[in-house]
Amino acid sequence: MSAARDGILAKIRAANPGPAVAVTPGPIPARGRGEAAELRQRFYGGLDAAGAGHATVTGWAEVAGEIERFLRALGAAGPVVASLDPMLDPCGLDRVEGLRRGVPDAGDAVSVTGTVAGIAETGTLMVRSGPDIANAAHFLTDTHVAVVDAARIVGAYEDAFALLRAGGAPMPRNVTLITGPSRSSDIERILQIGVHGPRTLHVVVCDAGPAP
Amino acid sequence: MQADSARFPDNVAAARRDATLLGALDRLQRDARAGRVETVARLPEFEALRDAARDIRNGALANLAANLERFEANVVANGGAVHWCRDAAEACEAVARICREAGAKTVAKGKSMVTEEIGLNAALAGAGFDTVETDLGEYVLQLRDETPSHIVIPAIHLTKDQFAETFRGAHGDLPADRSLEEARQITDEARCALRDVFLRADVGITGANFLIAETGSVAIVTNEGNGDLAQSLPRTHIAVTGIEKAVGTVEEALTLIRVLARSATGQEISAYTTFATGAKREDDAAGPENFHVVLVDNGRSDLLAGPKREILRCIRCGACQTVCPVYGAVGGHAYGAVYAGPVGSVLTPALAGLEKSKHLPEASSFCGACEAVCPVRIPLPRLLRMWREDAFQAHLGPKVMRWGLFAWSALTAWPWAYRTAGGIGGRMLRLMAMGRGRLTRLPFAGKWTGGRDLPVPEGGTFVGKWHGRRGR
């Protein structure tokens, strides 16, 4: 294969005889900038537009109660699995019936994860993989509950990546920007929610200052 | 790549008889027009982002060798491997070898145009792997042994009933009397069938929307979530993609992401945008243990060296197809190529040879709607015209057209002769029309009068009359 590698690179270099070119990323849209309160409102608006539900609680200990309320209202039945993300530790998840912490399997109905950030620009969540979270496995469940720290609602995608990579932290194996539930318009362009990923995405924003 | 473009005129005739197809295309184009107006209105910076996206892609192509080397180094540093492939055969072989080494039986595939381009599914089937497409549209196409007719809406040519009928044939283990009336029911059935594929697959194959040099990440954009499952659940993840996809930084990719979904589907951003970097880390809770990137050249480095290199800016949003009135009149399959529409009419001659695909660059009215929506501002009509120039040089067009043009061009070189001949011609047409304003048939002009009347000239020429009347 190294002949192929050398051959391809040589052809590319021959096609590009000039020096390296400086590249600048594009402008950050105005909707990705603003005061915290403004960004939060825009984040909620983006969630609405993307078909994700949301609720706000004012203390970490209240997160579990909101999840219970939401699951009852949804009529969700079946096992609930929450990631080992330390962000979820103070949420009192033990009280949620049928909930366990760990890696999801095919039988799980609901998954609960933390998030790296909420992104106001488009009502987007940033979720990562790691020792504490199996990221994509959480997309197997019918319902995904994502917990967002209000202090980590940022304006633009770039801001979320800055949080993720703060202090030179390496990229996790998976980083996913999630905007609303899974969808497809492949059949006659009729919008269907919930194809392979979750049909329901519910965001619990905790506005209680940073997690302890 | 299998190009059936030589049969373009026959394909067009067949498409024009397919009322179902024409209805679907009409709805697509109507919706997309309205959707784009709304999307653009919601983002005042959209045009500035298009400029930036163009510049980022130009920079990425200018720095391509360095970007690819840096990308490779970072993939390797994160426990992955990069495979360089000069053509489709090398790429298919590389993927098959990885699958063999993984001891794979089942392969789950995310949507990827490059794998269509290299004919990967056939190659894997030949090598004995059970390969399953997991994008809803691609899945039904695979079951029907058809190819995608649009880059982002691959089964746009199929009706709900055709989906249902195909599923009835394929999912024989389900009750025959189940209802598949609703798109929801069809979607649920696919979700259920493919869930099993994700869970049992040994290898997941995806494409890549962007490769990020600074991190060694593969960025994949999907709405269904199948790309995420395919690249995370199986033990081995292979990303197959064109060499032109490499950009420098995450931030560059984010600018491109801002224009991608807006151009493709009118969404602000697709439901899932995932950056996959290397293999599962040692202490990660889950993830693929093996990560491979198969880089496919397949004519791209030749394009890069030539005058049509701007086509390599393409980020495969499909907007040029969706807006193109020719695509809207004939659909994607008529092009007889993997990539249909304006972008395909530029790419196909490069990938399959101009002789086999000579119709494609000609089959454009040069209306420019494609260029007007292209998120990276590819001058598609200009690139199509370059192919026409190549075809003209190579004498690929019909002789009668060539002679007609030659005669016209020779005549117009002598304005007096042109005007005299034009005046005589006009008089003849008026005689033939016998006082009516139009001709319904005209020898040697059947290409016009087959479907259109020919309005008859008023008589005389403007320049002649002007100078006659004004006495100059």
Add this chain to the structure above:
Amino acid sequence: MEAAQERPAVGLFATCLVDLFRPSVGFAAARLLERAGYRVEVPRAQSCCGQPSYNSGDRKAARRGARRAVAAFETFERVVVPSGSCAAMFVRHFPDLLADDPEWAGKARSLAGRTYELVDFLARVAGWRPDAARPPSGSVTYHDSCSGLRELGIREQPRALLAASGGPELREMEGSDICCGFGGTFCVKYPAISEAMADRKIDSIEATGADAVVGGDLGCLLHIEGRLSRRGSAVGARHVAELLDAGEG
């Protein structure tokens, strides 16, 4: 806008279709320019701008056509063309075609900067508006021809002039900016596609209930008119210059 007292002579490039098929459009264009205060000259040395060759890949012939047109018009301070598509050849494509021709490159660039599509010129450069409000007479719908729209940015200009003329009611069609399927030689190379595109356009035209479709490019109009006539439609097709001229004097 140009000051009224220093208006230069305008060279009118009629286009081959107007020259050979519809001289009346050329006269209408000339009258409009004269009313806007310009003296009009029509060089005899003009014929075709070379677009058929250019779009068919015959670059050599296209360059010959470009040189001929540049030579015929180089003495004019202003060149006006009653067609967006031919004007775009002057404005956009001649400089490109002759870029590596040392004798002609500069002339082509210079001419490109002095050449205008008719309605754009009347509305923007001349600052002309139709004199008298006419009594409303029927209705029209406006087809945006592709080259004028996308290569020269002509969209509001004809609508502004039609509105100011007070004449026919303007009824916008859905997708006025979608190609009618003419496309020069395209319409005879792929008639089935071209006719399908015309049908889609005509469906939109007919849905407005307008008496006529109006546009700025005779090629598109002859194509639409031919298809309208074949479909037995009562809708007419008219060049915008004729319509603006009809309401004057």
